[in-house]
Amino acid sequence: METVIQIHQLSKSFKGIETVSDVNMNVKKGEIYGFLGPNGAGKTTIMKMILNLVKPTSGEIKIFNQSISTTSYQYLSKIGSIIEYPEFYGRLTAKENLELHCEYIGVYEKGAVKEALDIVGLNGVENKKIHEFSLGMKQRLGIARAIVTKPEILILDEPINGLDPIGIKDIRELLMLLKEEHGITILISSHIVAEIESIADTIGILHHGKLLKEVRMEDIRKENMEYLEIKIDDLKKTAHVLENKLGIRKYEIVNQHCIRIFEHDISQSQINKELILNDIVVNGIEKQQQHLEEYFLNLINGGNQIA
Numbered sequence: 001m002e003t004v005i006q007i008h009q010l011s012k013s014f015k016g017i018e019t020v021s022d023v024n025m026n027v028k029k030g031e032i033y034g035f036l037g038p039n040g041a042g043k044t045t046i047m048k049m050i051l052n053l054v055k056p057t058s059g060e061i062k063i064f065n066q067s068i069s070t071t072s073y074q075y076l077s078k079i080g081s082i083i084e085y086p087e088f089y090g091r092l093t094a095k096e097n098l099e100l101h102c103e104y105i106g107v108y109e110k111g112a113v114k115e116a117l118d119i120v121g122l123n124g125v126e127n128k129k130i131h132e133f134s135l136g137m138k139q140r141l142g143i144a145r146a147i148v149t150k151p152e153i154l155i156l157d158e159p160i161n162g163l164d165p166i167g168i169k170d171i172r173e174l175l176m177l178l179k180e181e182h183g184i185t186i187l188i189s190s191h192i193v194a195e196i197e198s199i200a201d202t203i204g205i206l207h208h209g210k211l212l213k214e215v216r217m218e219d220i221r222k223e224n225m226e227y228l229e230i231k232i233d234d235l236k237k238t239a240h241v242l243e244n245k246l247g248i249r250k251y252e253i254v255n256q257h258c259i260r261i262f263e264h265d266i267s268q269s270q271i272n273k274e275l276i277l278n279d280i281v282v283n284g285i286e287k288q289q290q291h292l293e294e295y296f297l298n299l300i301n302g303g304n305q306i307a
């Protein structure tokens with residue numbers, strides 16, 4: 001699949017302090033790329049560098065295979081974005097705000113405003129003034145403004161921040177629609193893992209300016225999120241059998257009576273049999289699914305079970 005945003009060894013320092021360190025990232029055409037990291041990890045700074053709002057200290061950013069520089073601007077017409085909180089003119093209506101935006105950036109296709117408002121589900125309230133809008137409606141309008149120029153890429157910095165569960169679900173559905181029906185590639189940041197889990201095709205995990213992991217969701221689901229939980233009476237003996245008799249290395253000790261195995265080549269019955277043969281009392285053995293949240297926390301806290 002074609003890579004539409006390619007970042008190579010990107011770094012940024014502010015007053016000598018490195019905020020982004022040697023980041024390599026690849027966003028593929030048509031995917032939703034979830035950019036995850038705690039507050040202050042450097043997500044906004046990277047997004048601003050992609051949009052030429054901040055100049056990198058070093059490294060390269062390629063958009064549609066073209067290297068960008070401080071003087072590049074044409075590629076920006078292919079990108080829609082919301083960086084930080086979307087601001088609007090409160091006394092103007094939704095429609096007027098979008099029309100003004102089109103005029104401002106010099107792109108105006110007849111019907112584009114209506115179409116964008118339709119897509120985000122604000123067609124009934126286009127003549128309402130923004131100061132009467134809820135946060136969720138403003139977020140939708142922010143997305144409408146970002147897509148009104150029909151971009152190929154959408155860059156959304158924490159678009160779900162502060163929304164209630166219904167608002168979050170609405171935005172998720174909207175992003176899926178933009179991806180599936182309009183073929184838009186979406187780079188979305190969040191510090192809340194659960195917001196991204198169900199929609200991202202790929203996630204990039206950023207911590208202290210470094211990209212710790214870039215992985216396809218389907219791969220981590222299989223490799224690191226499915227595990228076998230076994231309840232045993234003797235932890236030491238079990239660990240010994242797992243390592244020395246079965247050659248299992250990817251496991252996590254939950255407590256004195258519980259171990260999680262993240263190895264997929266050995267069957268449940270094989271493990272069970274070996275433990276019993278070695279006189280270990282097995283009180284339970286069950287397949288479980290880890291949430292991305294745990295995977296994420298393990299990774300940023302330097303957990304040991306993730307390869």
Ligand SMILES: Nc1ncnc2c1ncn2[C@@H]1O[C@H](COP(=O)(O)OP(=O)(O)OP(=O)(O)O)[C@@H](O)[C@H]1O
Pocket residue numbers: 014019037038039040041042043044045046191
């Ligand atoms: N213009 C600037 N001058 C100095 N420091 C900056 C500047 N912009 C960002 N930083 C610093 O860079 C670090 C990363 O900030 P950034 O906003 O990129 O993080 P983030 O991952 O987007 O977090 P958040 O979710 O809080 O926005 C922070 O410590 C911030 O204070």
